[in-house]
Amino acid sequence: MNKPIALAVLILSIVNLPALAAGNVVSIRADSWYPMNGEPGATDPGYMIELAEKVFGSAGMTVDYKTMPWARALESVKKGEFDCVVGAYTSDAEGFVFPAEKWGMDSTTAFVKKGDSWTYNGVDSLKTRKTAIIQDYSYGDELDAFIAANPQAFEKLGGDDALTKNIKKLAAGRVNTMLESATVTEATLNKLGMAGALANAGGTAEAEAMYIACSPADKTRAETLTKLVDEQTKALRSSGDLQKILGKYGLKDWQ
Numbered sequence: 001m002n003k004p005i006a007l008a009v010l011i012l013s014i015v016n017l018p019a020l021a022a023g024n025v026v027s028i029r030a031d032s033w034y035p036m037n038g039e040p041g042a043t044d045p046g047y048m049i050e051l052a053e054k055v056f057g058s059a060g061m062t063v064d065y066k067t068m069p070w071a072r073a074l075e076s077v078k079k080g081e082f083d084c085v086v087g088a089y090t091s092d093a094e095g096f097v098f099p100a101e102k103w104g105m106d107s108t109t110a111f112v113k114k115g116d117s118w119t120y121n122g123v124d125s126l127k128t129r130k131t132a133i134i135q136d137y138s139y140g141d142e143l144d145a146f147i148a149a150n151p152q153a154f155e156k157l158g159g160d161d162a163l164t165k166n167i168k169k170l171a172a173g174r175v176n177t178m179l180e181s182a183t184v185t186e187a188t189l190n191k192l193g194m195a196g197a198l199a200n201a202g203g204t205a206e207a208e209a210m211y212i213a214c215s216p217a218d219k220t221r222a223e224t225l226t227k228l229v230d231e232q233t234k235a236l237r238s239s240g241d242l243q244k245i246l247g248k249y250g251l252k253d254w255q
Contacts (some may be wrong), residue, residue, distance in 0.1 A: 021166035026056045026225060027064045027082040028212075029073040031160050035187045035249040036087040036104065036210065040065050048086040048103055050245045052212060055232040056225070067160050080217025083225060088213040091138040097222035099229040102209035105254045108139045108202040109182040113170055118177070126149035126153055131177040132166040134158070139179055140205045163188055171197045179204065183251075 028049070030037050037046035045065065053063050068076070074093060077085050085093060086103070110120035110131075118129070123146040135158035138144055147154055155175055157165055163180060167188060170178045178185075184201060189195050212229055214222035236242040243253055 001189040004054075012231060024061050024063050026052065026061050026084065028052060028084050028086055029066060029068055029077060029082045030086045031070040031073060032067050033087045033163075033164070033181075033184055034191065035073070035183065035251065037067075040067060045249065045250050046086075047225075047251065048210075048212065050248075051233070051236070051242070052086065054236060054241065055229055058232050059228055063156050068083040069158050069160055069162075070134065074136070077213075077215045078217065082213050082215070083221070084212050084214040086212045088157060088211050089138050089140075089208050091141065091144070091208075092209070092227070095216050096213035097216055097219060097226055098211050098213050099233075099234040101228035101230045102211055102254065103233070104210040104251075105207040106181045106183060106210050107207040108143065108179050108204045109185070110204055111170065111178045111180060111185060111198045112176060112201045113173060114197055114199050116176065116199065116201070118201060119212065120204055123204075126150070126177065129153060130175045132153060132169055132175040133179050134162045134166065140208065143179070143204060151207060164192065167192065167194065167198065177201070187249075 031037055034046055036048045039045060049063065049065050052065070056063055073085050076082050078096070085096075088096065090098060112118055120126075123142060126146070127150060131154050133139065133147065133154050133156055135156045139147065155169075159165070163184065166175075166178050166180070167185070169175050171194065178198070182203070185198070189197060214225050215221065233242070237253065237255070246252060
């Protein structure tokens with residue numbers, strides 16, 4: 001091979017290295033929603049991140065996980081800038097590629113400041129409340145429709161630390177209700193040193209399945225990734241490793 005050709009091949013190889021490497025790196029984006037997913041690089045990054053590392057690691061892949069506001073995470077993954085989001089309901093990520101295996105069950109719960117005797121009694125009971133919610137979250141079909149029809153009753157907040165801000169707003173009395181996952185709220189209160197500051201005012205709907213959901217921009221890759229999720233989630237359950245991961249976060253298998 002003469003020098004010009006050899007140099008051209010070398011340059012082409014270098015140019016293609018990122019593309020080759022990208023195939024072995026699964027990029028995951030989401031806002032912090034602990035214990036599902038938390039701080040990147042932490043010893044406890046969230047059980048869904050630990051599951052992803054096990055699942056994709058079985059195929060020689062590594063996980064690139066970072067946090068960003070939920071709306072931006074959904075949009076970026078939808079465009080194909082990243083591979084997947086975690087902690088998604090099917091109503092959150094319409095059009096995404098979902099595995100058959102869910103990664104947990106969760107339900108939206110109403111929270112009030114400790115000492116407030118109000119309890120949730122259907123969507124109409126929120127009409128006289130000022131309720132903190134997170135921008136672009138799905139709270140289930142019924143609540144989503146009610147929020148859209150009654151925007152004056154809700155305060156929406158975006159950003160990666162939206163839940164922490166909503167908790168502090170509720171504790172300070174700037175709103176009198178908050179909608180959020182009970183599991184996530186309790187974990188966040190503990191992390192903030194605010195355990196007992198809020199009270200559970202009742203669930204708003206039946207539990208929904210949560211998933212890792214992958215980009216529809218490259219369906220072949222998404223289907224490869226979700227197939228791995230299906231195969232390896234079953235394998236992790238059979239080996240007992242799934243419960244070991246969940247146990248680290250004080251959780252039990254959803255099946």
